Amino acid sequence: MTPETQNAIKADIKERQLTLDQLLEAYPQVDTWRMRTLFRDAQAEIRREQVLSERSVQVTQEAAVPVADLKQMSARAKEALDIGFFRPLRVELPRIKPVKPVFKKAGRTWGIISDLHAGTEHDWAAIDVAVQVMQAAGIDELVVNGDVFHCESFSRHAPAQEQHRKWVTEREQALPPVAYLHANFQDTPTRVNAGNHDLWPMRWISQNAPVLEGFFTPEQILGIDAFGWTFEETGRIILADQLLVKHGTRVSGNPGESVKKEIMASGMSTVIGHVHRLAYVEHRRAIHEIKDERPFIGLELGCLCSLRPQYLAREDSSSWSQGFAIVTVDESGHLNAELVSIHNGRAHFRGSVFESRLAAGTEYRELAPAKPRRRAA
Numbered sequence: 001m002t003p004e005t006q007n008a009i010k011a012d013i014k015e016r017q018l019t020l021d022q023l024l025e026a027y028p029q030v031d032t033w034r035m036r037t038l039f040r041d042a043q044a045e046i047r048r049e050q051v052l053s054e055r056s057v058q059v060t061q062e063a064a065v066p067v068a069d070l071k072q073m074s075a076r077a078k079e080a081l082d083i084g085f086f087r088p089l090r091v092e093l094p095r096i097k098p099v100k101p102v103f104k105k106a107g108r109t110w111g112i113i114s115d116l117h118a119g120t121e122h123d124w125a126a127i128d129v130a131v132q133v134m135q136a137a138g139i140d141e142l143v144v145n146g147d148v149f150h151c152e153s154f155s156r157h158a159p160a161q162e163q164h165r166k167w168v169t170e171r172e173q174a175l176p177p178v179a180y181l182h183a184n185f186q187d188t189p190t191r192v193n194a195g196n197h198d199l200w201p202m203r204w205i206s207q208n209a210p211v212l213e214g215f216f217t218p219e220q221i222l223g224i225d226a227f228g229w230t231f232e233e234t235g236r237i238i239l240a241d242q243l244l245v246k247h248g249t250r251v252s253g254n255p256g257e258s259v260k261k262e263i264m265a266s267g268m269s270t271v272i273g274h275v276h277r278l279a280y281v282e283h284r285r286a287i288h289e290i291k292d293e294r295p296f297i298g299l300e301l302g303c304l305c306s307l308r309p310q311y312l313a314r315e316d317s318s319s320w321s322q323g324f325a326i327v328t329v330d331e332s333g334h335l336n337a338e339l340v341s342i343h344n345g346r347a348h349f350r351g352s353v354f355e356s357r358l359a360a361g362t363e364y365r366e367l368a369p370a371k372p373r374r375r376a377a
């Protein structure tokens, strides 16, 4: 595709607001995947531009609740609004030096991360290592595969009368690591699958303030609506027409077993989070050999949260691992998945060592003096 065609398509999306079907008809020489990619990127660009222009106008969300609805709300929901349950927050972030892309690009590249459990369980060191590796890999798109927030306040174990009150504090603790991720990938289109934890506040609303159902988006409740991220309401993202990314619901005790169940269900290559384990599996069936095709690929992403969650008994092991994936699809459609394992704030990737510039744990501490990244000989 020539740059002229690409610009013409972009203009058709942004100015003429053509739909994907109209574009495919107008440019028969461009294949469906390429067009879908261009379409999505242009949409993300439009959203980012909107966010930037809207940033100066801060409308408090409380003011937008119709009075009639307020009258119907339970006392608990009213109190939630009063104490700032939905208040937009300002976040102070560490100074960020982006890592320059250092690797040769072999196609379109995605960074896929999962399970930050921001709030009470996130791990700054794991997040910072993932940020550095993904920047070095020059990802074209960031995919966050669920459990971005921990939402401890809405756990079924928390006392109900305390839940929304605690959330106001928890959200303040949760936003910095999530905003750190966003700030490091401001110019990278980002898509998010909600995980089970991310949806706990919505469950609370359904139970306590049903009149507010549908009034606030999950992004507004979590406090990330200004980030310009795309929330996938279906909870499913398909990359390059061949790789399903979902948070996952099936849990087995051993690494690789959960994603195998997901592959059996989806019938395609699949990436899951949720289980906090790290695994790469290939699931080969006779049809793959007969047709000389690649087998299904399955990834369990690992997590970017603490391996010793606060609720874990001392004598127990979480049997979790920290990690994430870099996925590349080249011009011929060949998919390559690289699983990156993080241990003690450190990861090896394509012969380079990446060490966290932030201390491990949920408390944000100053950026450590920049450590030079050592290249392998």
Ligand SMILES: [Mn+2]
Pocket: 115, 147, 195, 274, 275, 276
């Ligand atoms: Mn999780």
